[in-house]
Amino acid sequence: MKISKEIKTGILVLLGIILFIFGFNYLKGQNLLESNNVYYTEFNYNALTPSSVVTVKGNPVGKVTEIKYDYKTGKTRVAFFVNEQLVFSKNSKIRMYETGLMGGNGLAILVRKDGERAKPGDVLESEVEVGLVTSLSKNFSGLSTDLDLTLKSADTLMSNLNKLVEDDSSQGLKATIYELNETLKSFKGTSNSVNSLIGKNDANIEALLANFKTMSADLAVVITELKEANLGNTVATLNTTLANLNNVLAKVNSSDGTLGKLLQDDALYTNLEGATKELEALLQDIKLHPKRYFRILSKKEIPYQEPQTN
Structure with a gap:
């Protein structure tokens, strides 16, 4: 044919x-x-281009096929296809992210298996991941503002420092530096005087140090002797003696025994005082009438009479 x-x-x-x-x-x-399934998602703005990559865990599984602006909702509707072997539920999310530092965005499917299985033509929920470049660009304005404030503060500081340096008054920096120099000169003179004084008294200082060394050696010997003298036993014995003395004083204060009764009993004091007075009267009577007590001097008994008091 x-x-x-x-x-x-x-x-x-x-x-x-x-x-x-x-x-x-x-x-x-x-x-x-290849057999592909088409799905949809929506964003508040468009940062994609047709043929933008669609990935799952970093692996390319599809492409963006269509981008349209919805005049009713004011959102951007994105259509993308993936291989029909990819299975995920309607609860999965579509994330828009930056694919590199040089720009460009892609879609990543955050696959979830729970819930109803997604079918071709379904509209999936979306989210946006802020990339490094976008974050830096957003934060640069605040950074520049802070930098501007810092530069203004530095300029003000330099201006105040210049005023302080150029101030010729008594409170200015020049006057302060001059006074500091004078103080340093005085300190230098004092230091020289001290050095001269030390130089003139080297012998006395050496003798003083030698005496101090000897005294330290003697003190060490005394401490050693105290350690060898069994000071602990001496202190223990002293404590025992003090305890016994406290017991004796306690008994005296409690009117136990002769000494305690002597100190505590008023009747004994009264009797002693009466006996003392009677002894005093007896001695006085013997002095006045010796014949009454010595029969050799008089055979006649002389009765006792109370002495007359003027």
Whole structure:
């Protein structure tokens, strides 16, 4: 069977169209020979481009196919396809993230297995992960503000320092430095005087140190002798003696025994006082009438009479 040139030309054109469509989709990241499922998600702004990568745990599993602005909701609807072998539930989230420091964003599927299985055409919940470059760009304004305030503070400090240095009054820095120099000079003179005094009295200082050394040696000998003298036993004996003395004093205070009664009993004191008075009267009577007590001097008995008091 002979094929005409028109048929051959049509077949070539058709094959060219098919190859063009296949190549165009392949360049977009979509392989027409693979079975893919299309899903949707929405963001408050657009930072994606068609053919942006879709990953799962860092592995590419699909591409972004379409980006449209929804005039009713004011959000950006993103369509993306993944291989039909990827199974996840409707509770999974779609995260937009920066793919590198040089820019560019992609989608990551945070796969979850719980809940109802996601079907092609479902709209999945989305979130945005702030990247390093975006975070730095947002924080740079605050950093620049703080840097500006720091520079202003530094400028004010330098201005005040210049005023302090240029101040020629009695409270200025120059006057303070001058007074400090004078103080240092005085201290230097005092130091020289002290050095001279020490130099003149080297012999006395050496003798003083020698005496101190001898005294330290003697003190060490005394301490050694005290240790060898069994001072602990002496102290123990003294404590025992003091305890016995305390017992004796306690008995005296408690009116036990002769000495305690003598100190505590008023009647004994009264009797002693009466006996003393009677003895005194007896001695006085003997002095006045010796014949009464010594019969040799008088044979006549002389009765006792109370002495007359003036």
